[in-house]
Amino acid sequence: ARMLNVPIPNIFETLSINLGTAYVNDFNAFGRVYQVRAQADQAFRIDRDDILKLKVRSAAGDLVPLGTLIEIRDVTGPSLVQRYNMYVSVPLQGNAAPGVATGTALDLMEGIAAESLPQGTSFEWTELAFQERQTGNTAVFIFGLSVLFVFLALAALYESWITPFAIVLIVPLSVLAALLGVAFRGLDNNILVQ
Numbered sequence: 507a508r509m510l511n512v513p514i515p516n517i518f519e520t521l522s523i524n525l526g527t528a529y530v531n532d533f534n535a536f537g538r539v540y541q542v543r544a545q546a547d548q549a550f551r552i553d554r555d556d557i558l559k560l561k562v563r564s565a566a567g568d569l570v571p572l573g574t575l576i577e578i579r580d581v582t583g584p585s586l587v588q589r590y591n592m593y594v595s596v597p598l599q600g601n602a603a604p605g606v607a608t609g610t611a612l613d614l615m616e617g618i619a620a621e622s623l624p625q626g627t628s629f630e631w632t633e634l635a636f637q638e639r640q641t642g643n644t645a646v647f648i649f650g651l652s653v654l655f656v657f658l659a660l661a662a663l664y665e666s667w668i669t670p671f672a673i674v675l676i677v678p679l680s681v682l683a684a685l686l687g688v689a690f691r692g693l694d695n696n697i698l699v700q
Contacts, residue, residue, distance in 0.1 A: 507575050512564045517575060520562045525551055554578050590630070604694050608638060653677060 507514060522528060524546035531542050550556050558573030588595050602611035612635055619629050631639050653674060660670035688699050 510564055510570050510574065511566055512562055512570055512575060516562050516564075517572070520560055520572065521557075524560055525557070590632070607695070608635070608697075612639065 507517065523544050527543045527545045529541060530544050532539050533542060534540075546560075550559075557578060558571065558576075560572040561569040562572055562575065564570050588597060590597075600611075600615075602608050612631070623629065630636070657670050657674050660673055661667055664670060684699075685695070688695060693699070
């Protein structure tokens with residue numbers, strides 16, 4: 507390419523436009539906006555020889571056949587490259603073992619990642635793990651607000667500040683009975699139980 511005075515970006519641009527697509531502009535017709543995209547017709551890009559026949563403009567303005575600049579060979583590669591937050595990523599999915607809290611599993615994974623991942627590599631939680639890390643341990647706070655809200659609703663219903671105490675004070679016993687039932691059956695204490 508250097509001997510023929512062909513800049514490397516011109517080669518990539520030619521391949522990109524002919525084998526992929528390139529946005530040119532927009533035009534209006536019949537009350538709609540249409541995009542103009544450049545791409546070689548399928549008949550001119552279906553075979554290896556068609557790719558080698560493409561012309562690349564040199565710095566002097568001459569058209570040079572791509573076959574004089576490149577050779578085509580088959581190589582294997584990933585069929586799909588996944589990205590997350592604009593970076594190449596490797597999705598990793600898993601579940602905590604029965605009887606292990608998800609917070610414990612997340613802490614363990616963070617420890618393994620800190621020890622094992624190479625320099626410059628990072629990880630991020632997504633979906634439920636991300637939400638769990640964002641909320642932290644707010645269950646006690648939400649439970650307290652819920653009890654207060656129920657107490658105020660019952661106080662308004664019964665028009666008394668004393669009567670709702672009888673109902674609200676039974677809540678800890680109900681929660682204890684539910685947790686004992688789960689423990690007795692040998693089930694795990696997951697988010698649905700909580």
